[in-house]
Amino acid sequence: xxxxxxxxxxxxxxxxxxxxxxxxxxxxxxxxxxxxxxxxxxxxxxxxxxxxxxxxxxxxxxxxxxxxxxxxxxxxxxxxxxxxxxxxxxxxxxxxxxxxxxxxxxxxxxxxxxxxxxxxxxxxxxxxxxxxxxxxxxxxxxxxxxxxxxxxxxxxxxxxxxxxxxxxxxxxxxxxxxxxxxxxxxxxxxxxxxxxxxxxxxxxxxxxxxxxxxxxxxxxxxxxxxxxxxxxxxxxxxxxxxxxxxxxxxxxxxxxxxxxxxxxxxxxxxxxxxxxxxxxxxxxxxxxxxxxxxxxxxxxxxxxxxxxxxxxxxxxxxxxxxxxxxxxxxxxxxxxxxxxxxxxxxxxxxxxxxxxxxxxxxxxxxxxxxxxxxxxxxxxxxxxxxxxxxxxxxxxxxxxxxxxxxxxxxxxxxxxxxxxxxxxxxxxxxxxxxxxxxxxxxxxxxxxxxxxxxxxxxxxxxxxxxxxxxxxxxxxxxxxxxxxxxxxxxxxxxxxxxxxxxxxxxxxxxxxxxxxxxxxxxxxxxxxxxxxxxxxxxxxxxxxxxxxxxxxxxxxxxxxxxxxxxxxxxxxxxxxxxxxxxxxxxxxxxxxxxxxxxxxxxxxxxxxxxxxxxxxxxxxxxxxxxxxxxxxxxxxxxxxxxxxxxxxxxxxxxxxxxxxxxxxxxxxxxxxxxxxxxxxxxxxxxxxxxxxxxxxxxxxxxxx
Amino acid sequence: xxxxxxxxxxxxxxxxxxxxxxxxxxxxxxxxxxxxxxxxxxxxxxxxxxxxxxxxxxxxxxxxxxxxxxxxxxxxxxxxxxxxxxxxxxxxxxxxxxxxxxxxxxxxxxxxxxxxxxxxxxxxxxxxxxxxxxxxxxxxxxxxxxxxxxxxxxxxxxxxxxxxxxxxxxxxxxxxxxxxxxxxxxxxxxxxxxxxxxxxxxxxxxxxxxxxxxxxxxxxxxxxxxxxxxxxxxxxxxxxxxxxxxxxxxxxxxx
Numbered sequence: 001x002x003x004x005x006x007x008x009x010x011x012x013x014x015x016x017x018x019x020x021x022x023x024x025x026x027x028x029x030x031x032x033x034x035x036x037x038x039x040x041x042x043x044x045x046x047x048x049x050x051x052x053x054x055x056x057x058x059x060x061x062x063x064x065x066x067x068x069x070x071x072x073x074x075x076x077x078x079x080x081x082x083x084x085x086x087x088x089x090x091x092x093x094x095x096x097x098x099x100x101x102x103x104x105x106x107x108x109x110x111x112x113x114x115x116x117x118x119x120x121x122x123x124x125x126x127x128x129x130x131x132x133x134x135x136x137x138x139x140x141x142x143x144x145x146x147x148x149x150x151x152x153x154x155x156x157x158x159x160x161x162x163x164x165x166x167x168x169x170x171x172x173x174x175x176x177x178x179x180x181x182x183x184x185x186x187x188x189x190x191x192x193x194x195x196x197x198x199x200x201x202x203x204x205x206x207x208x209x210x211x212x213x214x215x216x217x218x219x220x221x222x223x224x225x226x227x228x229x230x231x232x233x234x235x236x237x238x239x240x241x242x243x244x245x246x247x248x249x250x251x252x253x254x255x256x257x258x259x260x261x262x263x264x265x266x267x268x269x270x271x272x273x274x275x276x277x278x279x280x281x282x283x284x285x286x287x288x289x290x291x292x293x294x295x296x297x298x299x300x301x302x303x304x305x306x307x308x309x310x311x312x313x314x315x316x317x318x319x320x321x322x323x324x325x326x327x328x329x330x331x332x333x334x335x336x337x338x339x340x341x342x343x344x345x346x347x348x349x350x351x352x353x354x355x356x357x358x359x360x361x362x363x364x365x366x367x368x369x370x371x372x373x374x375x376x377x378x379x380x381x382x383x384x385x386x387x388x389x390x391x392x393x394x395x396x397x398x399x400x401x402x403x404x405x406x407x408x409x410x411x412x413x414x415x416x417x418x419x420x421x422x423x424x425x426x427x428x429x430x431x432x433x434x435x436x437x438x439x440x441x442x443x444x445x446x447x448x449x450x451x452x453x454x455x456x457x458x459x460x461x462x463x464x465x466x467x468x469x470x471x472x473x474x475x476x477x478x479x480x481x482x483x484x485x486x487x488x489x490x491x492x493x494x495x496x497x498x499x500x501x502x503x504x505x506x507x508x509x510x511x512x513x514x515x516x517x518x519x520x521x522x523x524x525x526x527x528x529x530x531x532x533x534x535x536x537x538x539x540x541x542x543x544x545x546x547x548x549x550x551x552x553x554x555x556x557x558x559x560x561x562x563x564x565x566x567x568x569x570x571x572x573x574x575x576x577x578x579x580x581x582x583x584x585x586x587x588x589x590x591x592x593x594x595x596x597x598x599x600x601x602x603x604x605x606x607x608x609x610x611x612x613x614x615x616x617x618x619x620x621x622x623x624x625x626x627x628x629x630x631x632x633x634x635x636x637x638x639x640x641x642x643x644x645x646x647x648x649x650x651x652x653x654x655x656x657x658x659x660x661x662x663x664x665x666x667x668x669x670x671x672x673x674x675x676x677x678x679x680x681x682x683x684x685x686x687x688x689x690x691x692x693x694x695x696x697x698x699x700x701x702x703x704x
Numbered sequence: 705x706x707x708x709x710x711x712x713x714x715x716x717x718x719x720x721x722x723x724x725x726x727x728x729x730x731x732x733x734x735x736x737x738x739x740x741x742x743x744x745x746x747x748x749x750x751x752x753x754x755x756x757x758x759x760x761x762x763x764x765x766x767x768x769x770x771x772x773x774x775x776x777x778x779x780x781x782x783x784x785x786x787x788x789x790x791x792x793x794x795x796x797x798x799x800x801x802x803x804x805x806x807x808x809x810x811x812x813x814x815x816x817x818x819x820x821x822x823x824x825x826x827x828x829x830x831x832x833x834x835x836x837x838x839x840x841x842x843x844x845x846x847x848x849x850x851x852x853x854x855x856x857x858x859x860x861x862x863x864x865x866x867x868x869x870x871x872x873x874x875x876x877x878x879x880x881x882x883x884x885x886x887x888x889x890x891x892x893x894x895x896x897x898x899x900x901x902x903x904x905x906x907x908x909x910x911x912x913x914x915x916x917x918x919x920x921x922x923x924x925x926x927x928x929x930x931x932x933x934x935x936x937x938x939x940x941x942x943x944x945x946x947x948x949x950x951x952x953x954x955x956x957x958x959x
Contacts, residue, residue: 036879036882036883038879038882038883039879062882062886162878163874163878288871295871295874295875295878296871296875297871299871361870364870364873365873365892367858367873367893367894367895368894368895368896369892369894369904369905369908374869374870376869441869517865517866518863518865519858519863519864519865519866519867521867522858522863522864522867522895523858523860523863523895525895568865568866569865569866569867569868570866570868571866571868572868600866605865605866606864606865606866606872606876607864607876607879607880608872608875608876608879609879610878610879610882610883611875611878611879
């Protein structure tokens with residue numbers, strides 16, 4: 001073993017991947033050849049966390065969407081759904097001749113955050129972006145070379161979507177060059193202002209259009225002011241500042257994989273959309289499909305807290321803070337819900353939208369045609385611990401003391417108070433959490449779900465630390481409950497039982513019977529699955545994924561037992577398994593699951609990508625790389641780095657921000673290089689050091 | 705004027721065939737040509753509406769096919785079988801016709817109630833082979849106001865990889881509708897043996913018709929849905945010949 005210090009041991013530059021620069025571009029015909037037009041529209045969505053432009057790519061007019069963060073309405077059946085803004089991207093009009101001059105194919109330039117068709121700087125083509133530098137502002141340029149008149153009208157198209165809530169859009173201002181429209185539902189109002197500039201030289205027509213969306217008390221004023229500012233700046237400068245902002249984001253977040261261009265592109269694609277969907281000011285949560293589609297009704301699940309927030313905490317902390325702010329602003333609603341149950345503290349909803357009230361549908365028609373209750377809204381209480389974990393995880397990455405001592409503390413403690421009130425202690429002094437739904441939703445309502453209990457055990461212990469000075473009795477109670485809470489661990493087998501009674505079920509190793517992933521409940525029926533040990537997604541394993549605090553040997557034992565019994569029917573499952581297998585020293589077993597997560601939307605494996613991208617899977621993909629293959633974790637001792645690279649990757653470079661310091665970590669078979677401009681404590685394969693530094697790696701056998 | 709060929713055998717089941725044909729004729733503006741192709745042809749079947757019934761000698765299937773190949777014929781109507789207790793999905797004449805016809809065939813079971821064509825079950829596999837349920841005669845029925853109950857059934861060969869929760873069902877249904885039947889207001893999803901589920905939904909929803917696009921192969925191991933539906937249906941079944949699957953079918957790997 002050797003250790004050496006070097007100011008720049010392994011230079012990591014954005015775009016320098018070992019693969020060629022095409023890893024920065026998503027070309028649908030090459031990278032997603034089977035995608036339907038609607039799926040392609042989602043794959044090529046561009047957004048900034050405030051608005052997003054989806055579709056309108058010339059092949060499916062119905063896919064055009066403009067989505068606005070936090071805009072909801074109530075539909076006829078009382079469900080809370082997104083409200084869409086008028087579409088501003090149509091540029092068809094007199095002079096178009098698609099047959100004579102078919103439009104060039106769209107390419108997503110992920111490095112610069114621009115959707116491009118052809119070469120609009122030189123000849124016929126189009127480009128579109130939603131400005132990271134000016135959230136809420138979208139820009140497009142279309143260039144046509146035609147000897148005839150080309151005169152698409154300036155218009156805002158009020159579109160209706162079956163999955164959107166009803167809203168009315170009214171034109172407030174209209175001229176040849178500017179349109180301003182107000183959209184209003186029963187729950188929101190926002191203003192869309194659009195302007196354009198046309199020019200013509202010989203047969204070359206240029207159209208530049210700018211849109212600005214204003215939200216809030218003075219939506220109209222905000223939209224108009226943003227539009228006027230953007231018009232003053234002009235297209236070229238808007239593009240320059242947008243590209244500069246993307247450069248900053250990639251500087252902070254890029255991952256480079258040498259030796260595997262497909263994985264490289266897929267990881268960039270995931271990062272691109274995660275960074276596109278994240279607001280960096282105020283309160284902004286990333287819904288299950290972000291702003292890339294209307295599926296999942298724009299609702300916010302635990303996906304946001306435990307799958308999306310971690311990548312943001314490590315690469316774009318302001319966005320992670322905005323996610324937490326979203327939860328904080330809904331703390332009053334969570335307190336009210338707890339109070340309605342005559343309990344202390346705060347209970348957050350399983351599905352959340354604008355108000356913070358529970359918006360999980362109460363029932364649905366299942367695949368047998370029966371109306372069945374949806375139990376997550378009433379029983380998936382682990383959301384409280386998930387949120388507390390995300391708050392602590394943000395603090396672990398950022399060392400944001402102001403948040404930790406105020407708002408973060410409040411989130412952790414208030415959710416703990418609620419959950420502590422639900423804990424039952426039996427005659428033997430063992431504490432239980434009864435009647436909950438865990439991550440494995442196949443088994444419905446159970447007692448002592450291992451994931452929920454392990455998360456709560458951690459949660460109560462952390463809350464006890466946070467209240468200790470101010471409230472000794474509460475701290476003592478939290479500590480006592482935490483220690484007494486059963487987590488189903490059997491020291492003889494080193495395994496956790498998923499819930500009380502799980503091991504009495506029919507033992508079915510689903511992976512031995514059919515190819516997985518498979519929606520086992522669809523295949524075998526809900527009742528059959530409920531009576532068996534087939535699990536939908538990591539549950540016991542999910543606790544290992546987030547906490548990493550299981551007893552020695554329990555990760556390997558639980559992987560050995562639960563993986564063959566996991567159907568992976570949740571899109572969240574593959575990435576978690578990839579991460580855990582890598583951590584367990586089996587990176588070449590992990591890569592299969594990594595590939596599934598990487599291709600989930602590109603190959604439309606769910607057949608639902610047309611309704612939006614699976615942002616949580618993308619967050620999980622980052623976790624598989626950063627937590628799994630790179631073995632990176634923020635801890636009190638420093639940044640832990642314990643890599644396990646798959647054989648087909650020659651090297652891996654990951655960028656994070658640890659406690660305010662940008663850190664670039666380069667890993668190959670021989671060394672780990674930590675590059676940072678200020679000292680950073682690290683623990684590399686168990687050895688404490690201070691970066692910047694390059695360390696030789698310990699000899700390790702590749703997994704079979 | 706476009707015509708339909710209505711083939712009867714003179715049995716009591718012929719009344720159901722004629723009644724179903726009448727409804728289609730009215731709805732789609734078709735002229736009926738009724739031919740009696742089997743049974744006791746010395747006693748001509750009497751059509752209550754007074755339409756002339758042509759008695760045809762020769763092999764029934766051959767004669768029906770010959771008539772239906774006329775360019776102005778857009779639909780052929782046959783009875784599935786003469787007897788209620790016949791266990792076969794369809795008699796040999798109906799089987800021959802549906803396998804050979806290059807145009808839609810309406811197969812009417814012997815006990816089909818008088819047809820009021822308000823709702824039709826439209827099962828879709830969601831593959832290029834079976835459509836696209838919005839062209840040809842199916843498009844005409846939709847345009848004429850027949851409400852489609854589009855149904856997709858997951859079986860062992862088509863079970864999805866991922867199925868998260870109720871939102872997935874809504875999302876899958878929405879995307880499926882966009883891709884395969886944009887004209888339908890919604891798509892219902894079921895799991896199990898597709899033919900049985902089609903019949904279940906037909907009964908649950910009080911549908912008047914089942915419309916199936918298929919590849920016309922009733923040999924063993926093929927067309928299980930069509931077999932099951934023909935054997936168990938209480939309502940007429942419209943069989944629409946479908947195009948062969950293209951070589952680049954992206955869904956082929958999942959089937």
